[in-house]
Amino acid sequence: MSIPFELPTEDRALSPYTGYTRAHWEAVADGLLWAAWRWSTPGCALLDLPGRPSRSGARSDGLEGFARTFLAAAFRIAGADGDDPHGWLERYARGLASGTGSPGRDDAESWPLILDHDVQGQPMVESASVALGLRLTSPWLWKHLDAGVQDRVEEWLRGALRHVPAPNNWYLFPYTVAGFLEAVGRGDGETAAARERALELMEGWYRGEGWYADGDGRAFDHYNGWALHLYPVLDAHLAGDTGPVAARHGERLRTHLDGLATMFGGDGAPLHFGRSLTYRFAASAGVGLGAVTGHTPLTPGTSRRLASGSLRYFLERDALTDDGLLSLGWHGPHEATLQPYSGPASPYWASKAFVSLLAPAGHPLWTATEEAAPVEEADRVLALPAPGLLVQSTRGDGIVRLHNHGSDHVRPHEGEWAAEDDPHYGRQAYSTRTGPTAPANTADNHLSVEVGGRRSVRRRIHPLGAGHGDGWGWAASWHRPVFAGGPPMVPGLRVESVTVARGPYELRVHRVTGAPPGARLTQTGWATAPDEPLVSALHGLYGWHPGSGTVRAPQGTAYAPWAELPRLSGDAGGTSLHVCVAVLSGEPGPVPAGEAVTEVTVDGAAVEVLWADGGGRTRVSFGPARVTHTVG
DSSP: OOOSSOOOOOOTTTOTTTOOOHHHHHHHHHHHHHHHHTTBOTTSSOBOOSSOOOTTOHHHHHHHHHHHHHHHHHHHHHTTTTOOTTOHHHHHHHHHHHHTSSTTOOSSSOOOOOOOHHHHOHHHHHHHHHHHHHHHTTTTTGGGSOHHHHHHHHHHHGGGTSSOOOSSGGGHHHHHHHHHHHHTTOOOHHHHHHHHHHHHHHHHHEEETTEEOSSSSOOOSTHIIIIITHHHHHHHHHHTOOSHHHHHHHHHHHHHHHHHGGGBOTTSOBOOOSSOGGGGGGGGHHHHHHHHHSOOSSOHHHHHHHHHHHHHHHHTTTOBOTTSOBOSBSSSBOGGGOOTTOOTTGGGGGGGGGGGGGSOTTSHHHHSOOOOOGGGTSOEEEEETTTTEEEEEETTTTEEEEEESSOOOOOTTOOOOGGGOOHHHHSSEEESSOOOOOTTSOOSSOEEEEETTEEEEOOSOEEEEEEEETTEEEEEEEEOOEESSSOSOOTTOEEEEEEEEETTEEEEEEEEEEEOTTOEEEEEOOOBOTTSSOEEEEEEEESSOSSOEEEEETTOOSSOSSEEEEEEEEEOOEEEEEEEEEEEEOSSOOOOGGGSEEEEEEETTEEEEEESTTOOEEEEETTTTEEEEEOO
């Protein structure tokens, strides 16, 4: 699909991987803004973009359109030291005056009130974008608003300080509102309390290695980059704060980027994993923030290659409609990627990627020559024990795979119910070239226990460890299978799982304990389209029936309108061990999955495999989970 607005000529000397320069980023920001502003109300307070409404309703969606595009405009203008050639700030100034005239009124312009998250919470999310946009553009917008408009805007924003956020990254919304109010001389005990509460919670959510959980549970996803790191680190940067708390947050971002940089494919794609994926290239926000603030282990050339690669990836894969709007989906529209809170303007959270524009034209982020992304340098396997993730990438095909042994979307106080199975967290593995199958289709990358005709899902994930060596790595976890249509769990039933990654191969080992007589198992692999240049294969090594079958997924994935996936089947009862090799590859001639391992030995609760081509010997044992790998 052609991009529906004009971009500058590519510069392949400066940007040999993407061709994109700072001028491309400015042009994309302007193109997105022009398209969105066609749908504004006469008073400019709401941008009512076309599409199905979110659960919050059309008025909240209109505020979302205003707030999220304002953030893109603010990054664009602040990075140009106030230069606003298209007059965006005049429009936002009118909208601020109109939207806060009578908040909560059912008229053409008024913004909804900010209430508790379980009553009318979405405006609290948007208040952070409004506040951050005002802070970024303060010299050219806020200071020129009438005093009465300033007072009304402050009063509306303070709703975020006086109501209860959702128990996750939402606490950073009042934090950001308070940061703006304090920056313009309107701080008080209320703003200080909001900021103190958010920072206190952040300490409890930090789990190490640069990773925050999104709340009290174990949700690790893209919200790390585009929220949990972004708000506090950018706040400190704008305030010129170099104190110990700011330094700690900056160092955490630096550490996070060590791992995040390995999670972009050779084609620029971020991992299709976690919720809110319709935010698309916002996945690069942490990379840009690190470059702007200096809290990064990456060179400027690598940072730009990752950020520009992600931006270009989506622009070239139908992320924009013919009218230039960001659609609700991944490449193009894709319903299964969305959540109930997704509305027509939700994709404009992608505006956070434009934080890169805070680096002025002479900054090394824009003047250094692009350098290779980590996936383009060598095959890699990286274990991240804190979130329970294992990253596996192959240089030849540019694919990054993420094996999930630690991130779920179940809050500590919640029960485990099969009806709430989330394909974006519950699957064993995700990648930059495949997406999970839809809930109504057979689950990809999933071990299912079948008892009495009912198949299980994986909800709460308990990590058992992770590690890596030279060219290989592992991660392990356990879960209690959860069933629909009857009792949610079978007494004593438990699955322990280990993934060992080496090259393009995944050794998947499961120990099932407490299975009742007659229980059956299925293991699925990667979901791909028949016409894609990808190999997806499963080969049973132990505990599976001979051969593998193929299952269709007619609803497809975010990457293909129709998909199929390999599947193994086997029997369980009491305690049993099940071993297979999975492959996802875009290279023309990988060693077939059935030839990757030449010898398998099972000894009680341990399995040992000998890899082909002199790849060494891997031993996996349970009780506790332990993996060793020797070569020679």
